[in-house]
Amino acid sequence: MSTPRPIEPLGHAVPSTVPTHWYNLAADLPEPTPPHLHPGTKEPLTPDDLAPLFPMALIEQEVTTERYVEIPQTVREIYSTWRPSPLVRAHRLERALGTKARIYYKYEGVSPVGSHKPNTAVAQAYYNALEGTTKLTTETGAGQWGASLSFAAALLGLTCEVWQVRASFDAKPYRRFQMETYGSVCHPSPSELTESGRAMLAADPDTTGSLGMAISEAVEAAAKDPKAHYALGSVLNHVMLHQSVIGQEVLEQIVEAGEEQVDVAFGCAGGGSNLAGLTFPLIGKNLREGTTTRVVACEPAACPSLTQGEYRYDHGDVAGLTPLLKMHTLGKDFVPPAIHAGGLRYHGMAPMVSHALNLGLLEATAVDQDTAFAGGVEFARAEGIIPAPESTHAVAAAIAFARTAESDGRSVLIGLSGNGVLDLPAYGAYV
Amino acid sequence: MSTPRPIEPLGHAVPSTVPTHWYNLAADLPEPTPPHLHPGTKEPLTPDDLAPLFPMALIEQEVTTERYVEIPQTVREIYSTWRPSPLVRAHRLERALGTKARIYYKYEGVSPVGSHKPNTAVAQAYYNALEGTTKLTTETGAGQWGASLSFAAALLGLTCEVWQVRASFDAKPYRRFQMETYGSVCHPSPSELTESGRAMLAADPDTTGSLGMAISEAVEAAAKDPKAHYALGSVLNHVMLHQSVIGQEVLEQIVEAGEEQVDVAFGCAGGGSNLAGLTFPLIGKNLREGTTTRVVACEPAACPSLTQGEYRYDHGDVAGLTPLLKMHTLGKDFVPPAIHAGGLRYHGMAPMVSHALNLGLLEATAVDQDTAFAGGVEFARAEGIIPAPESTHAVAAAIAFARTAESDGRSVLIGLSGNGVLDLPAYGAYV
Numbered sequence: 040m041s042t043p044r045p046i047e048p049l050g051h052a053v054p055s056t057v058p059t060h061w062y063n064l065a066a067d068l069p070e071p072t073p074p075h076l077h078p079g080t081k082e083p084l085t086p087d088d089l090a091p092l093f094p095m096a097l098i099e100q101e102v103t104t105e106r107y108v109e110i111p112q113t114v115r116e117i118y119s120t121w122r123p124s125p126l127v128r129a130h131r132l133e134r135a136l137g138t139k140a141r142i143y144y145k146y147e148g149v150s151p152v153g154s155h156k157p158n159t160a161v162a163q164a165y166y167n168a169l170e171g172t173t174k175l176t177t178e179t180g181a182g183q184w185g186a187s188l189s190f191a192a193a194l195l196g197l198t199c200e201v202w203q204v205r206a207s208f209d210a211k212p213y214r215r216f217q218m219e220t221y222g223s224v225c226h227p228s229p230s231e232l233t234e235s236g237r238a239m240l241a242a243d244p245d246t247t248g249s250l251g252m253a254i255s256e257a258v259e260a261a262a263k264d265p266k267a268h269y270a271l272g273s274v275l276n277h278v279m280l281h282q283s284v285i286g287q288e289v290l291e292q293i294v295e296a297g298e299e300q301v302d303v304a305f306g307c308a309g310g311g312s313n314l315a316g317l318t319f320p321l322i323g324k325n326l327r328e329g330t331t332t333r334v335v336a337c338e339p340a341a342c343p344s345l346t347q348g349e350y351r352y353d354h355g356d357v358a359g360l361t362p363l364l365k366m367h368t369l370g371k372d373f374v375p376p377a378i379h380a381g382g383l384r385y386h387g388m389a390p391m392v393s394h395a396l397n398l399g400l401l402e403a404t405a406v407d408q409d410t411a412f413a414g415g416v417e418f419a420r421a422e423g424i425i426p427a428p429e430s431t432h433a434v435a436a437a438i439a440f441a442r443t444a445e446s447d448g449r450s451v452l453i454g455l456s457g458n459g460v461l462d463l464p465a466y467g468a469y470v
Numbered sequence: 471m472s473t474p475r476p477i478e479p480l481g482h483a484v485p486s487t488v489p490t491h492w493y494n495l496a497a498d499l500p501e502p503t504p505p506h507l508h509p510g511t512k513e514p515l516t517p518d519d520l521a522p523l524f525p526m527a528l529i530e531q532e533v534t535t536e537r538y539v540e541i542p543q544t545v546r547e548i549y550s551t552w553r554p555s556p557l558v559r560a561h562r563l564e565r566a567l568g569t570k571a572r573i574y575y576k577y578e579g580v581s582p583v584g585s586h587k588p589n590t591a592v593a594q595a596y597y598n599a600l601e602g603t604t605k606l607t608t609e610t611g612a613g614q615w616g617a618s619l620s621f622a623a624a625l626l627g628l629t630c631e632v633w634q635v636r637a638s639f640d641a642k643p644y645r646r647f648q649m650e651t652y653g654s655v656c657h658p659s660p661s662e663l664t665e666s667g668r669a670m671l672a673a674d675p676d677t678t679g680s681l682g683m684a685i686s687e688a689v690e691a692a693a694k695d696p697k698a699h700y701a702l703g704s705v706l707n708h709v710m711l712h713q714s715v716i717g718q719e720v721l722e723q724i725v726e727a728g729e730e731q732v733d734v735a736f737g738c739a740g741g742g743s744n745l746a747g748l749t750f751p752l753i754g755k756n757l758r759e760g761t762t763t764r765v766v767a768c769e770p771a772a773c774p775s776l777t778q779g780e781y782r783y784d785h786g787d788v789a790g791l792t793p794l795l796k797m798h799t800l801g802k803d804f805v806p807p808a809i810h811a812g813g814l815r816y817h818g819m820a821p822m823v824s825h826a827l828n829l830g831l832l833e834a835t836a837v838d839q840d841t842a843f844a845g846g847v848e849f850a851r852a853e854g855i856i857p858a859p860e861s862t863h864a865v866a867a868a869i870a871f872a873r874t875a876e877s878d879g880r881s882v883l884i885g886l887s888g889n890g891v892l893d894l895p896a897y898g899a900y901v
Binding site for chain 1: 476480481525547548551558559561562565579582584587621624625642644645646647649651652653847850851852853854855856867891892894897898901
């Protein structure tokens with residue numbers, strides 16, 4: 040018998056609690072997000088500019104202002120193996136804190152790779168496979184995104200090549216093994232395989248790499264291979280769109296839990312995809328229906344793009360190959376210190392998140408690493424789940440809030456973007 | 471305000487899909503399981519013999535023949551944060567194999583520590599806390615059990631001291647960091663802290679330890695401290711009892727999935743707790759109601775207690791401190807080779823599992839390590855979940871069966887006892 044292609048839906052029932060559409064905040068914004076600009080001409084990007092890197096479906100999603108975009112059935116089927124992710128009342132944490140707030144956490148750590156990243160990885164792999172791409176390239180820092188894209192590529196029949204920041208490649212091999220188990224190839228970056236990598240090595244043979252350098256390599260590799268495309272795990276509008284399944288589920292689940300609304304939501308923010316996914320559906324409801332959810336973006340004090348960066352056009356990578364994005368940025372050459380929350384070490388912030396902050400639709404706070412880990416340990420000992428170092432920023436900010444009288448009687452949401460299983464050495468160092 | 475003790479229930483609703491009772495196969499066995507014997511007198515153990523090590527509630531559960539034992543509400547509340555664990559139809563694996571079998575997997579990897587072990591850890595910590603124990607001691611190999619008990623102890627307000635086989639303590643620190651994050655103290659075994667440890671070090675100063683040695687140390691430490699008790703993660707009857715939540719959920723979920731019964735169930739077997747938890751409720755239904763589920767215990771070829779061990783009384787530990795247990799055993803001094811499935815490296819097998827094999831209620835097969843990993847990788851690339859090395863033995867056996875014509879039209883169950891996130895180096899070595 041002929042084997043159906045992996046992108047074809049299997050046809051099994053998917054629970055109605057798995058969202059049928061992605062939600063797009065662009066439809067509800069009072070002002071549009073400033074467009075991405077061509078790095079050469081400085082004019083707004085055209086679809087043709089992006090065609091070497093992305094399939095047309097994703098290019099359309101990057102600029103659409105439709106409120107809802109239908110999720111393909113194959114993607115929903117894959118989502119259904121871990122979605123809807125649980126919204127859990129943190130009863131034991133409340134008891135430990137002695138708070139009068141009602142604390143909930145939305146837990147993305149149940150995904151096969153332990154974080155929210157597969158929500159967009161599956162969608163991106165799907166549209167690429169549909170349009171005939173056979174290979175995806177990407178960059179990764181600690182490896183969460185590389186592992187997520189590898190997972191999605193395996194399920195959808197694509198090969199995947201990952202450039203991993205050399206410091207992580209050498210020091211943290213677990214996620215590389217994860218990528219390889221899914222069938223991907225993983226290179227340390229900078230590598231000798233690309234022009235930009237060779238140039239970076241020539242400039243500094245001992246460099247341990249950065250996310251910005253790895254992006255340059257992955258983009259170059261995709262641009263030079265007609266059957267390959269590039270995939271980015273955060274920052275871009277279509278990534279924010281795919282992550283909206285998180286917050287859409289929250290809107291249903293919080294009502295089921297007996298609440299009128301989320302009063303205050305805390306989400307960690309690095310590139311912005313977790314924050315956007317968790318909170319854009321809540322912000323959209325504020326705008327459309329007059330709910331009053333407060334949204335707090337929690338970033339590391341060591342890489343404070345939202346609280347201390349400038350709001351201006353900047354490149355997403357070091358070599359300047361990516362489009363210019365209007366965003367809160369510390370500058371493309373900013374090299375963040377080696378904090379444990381590798382997923383938050385990015386010089387910029389998603390244009391949509393930056394724009395939402397500028398419009399006053401969300402607020403931002405910076406959390407230092409010790410405070411973040413203290414919150415993570417307190418959460419782990421009360422609730423049993425060890426949060427990802429990224430997530431601990433939201434955990435710590437929520438705990439601080441829940442200790443104030445202001446939190447009395449309020450519903451508080453923590454975005455638990457992932458678990459910290461592969462970050463246990465960081466906890467070991469802290470404990 | 472006074473803070474309620476952690477063992478008191480929080481009083482929140484627990485879904486009806488979380489079992490209310492543990493199921494006890496002893497009630498349905500045609501012959502009783504041979505009793506445990508006192509290591510000195512060789513007479514059947516009395517409750518007093520066990521009192522230095524275990525709380526009375528667990529001692530009663532060790533010998534009860536009641537069919538159902540009520541699960542305390544506090545335990546159900548904690549279970550409800552990850553239970554019922556999902557029963558998932560492995561559609562993509564079926565497609566990849568081109569099989570006409572319907573394959574399901576029961577996934578225990580969603581627990582906070584990523585395996586089935588917390589099902590009994592929470593129960594054991596609960597009964598200890600209820601009876602005034604303030605400290606638990608235990609042994610651990612790769613660390614799954616130590617991490618699970620640490621998790622449970624943290625939630626129930628106990629301290630926990632773990633002796634970890636030195637080879638794992640040195641080479642695989644992630645789970646030690648996990649234990650420490652939950653607040654436990656972890657020692658390499660053999661240690662200088664116990665008489666048995668000092669004796670083992672005197673005999674071989676360079677020993678890398680074994681599970682049998684670590685058991686001796688943890689048992690000794692508990693016996694000498696009136697406020698401390700010991701906890702064992704497998705082998706004993708009360709552990710099999712607590713794990714029955716897995717199979718009880720399967721019985722409900724498989725009917726919801728549209729099946730009349732599980733036709734063939736594959737579970738990995740080391741000490742026996744995963745296999746018993748997954749399949750004893752199914753075997754009980756066979757005995758009471760005439761269902762015809764075939765149960766296959768899948769053990770590593772490197773440690774084949776069920777397929778090659780003798781069925782006789784033996785000690786559970788090296789020093790001979792534990793009771794004599796009637797079991798399939800390779801001998802208490804058998805040192806299994808250093809295979810990756812650390813959780814299956816035990817010289818014996820749970821008395822109830824051994825007895826069930828002897829009665830013909832289940833069958834056993836041995837799987838070599840390469841075959842097991844090949845199955846694990848095939849599963850990961852189709853379903854997205856990387857199975858624990860232990861679980862790959864069941865995965866590989868199920869895949870082999872699903873490739874035969876005998877499987878046509880049958881429902882096949884894989885017990886996925888945990889995920890392989892902390893075992894990725896083993897996959898890295900294999901890939």
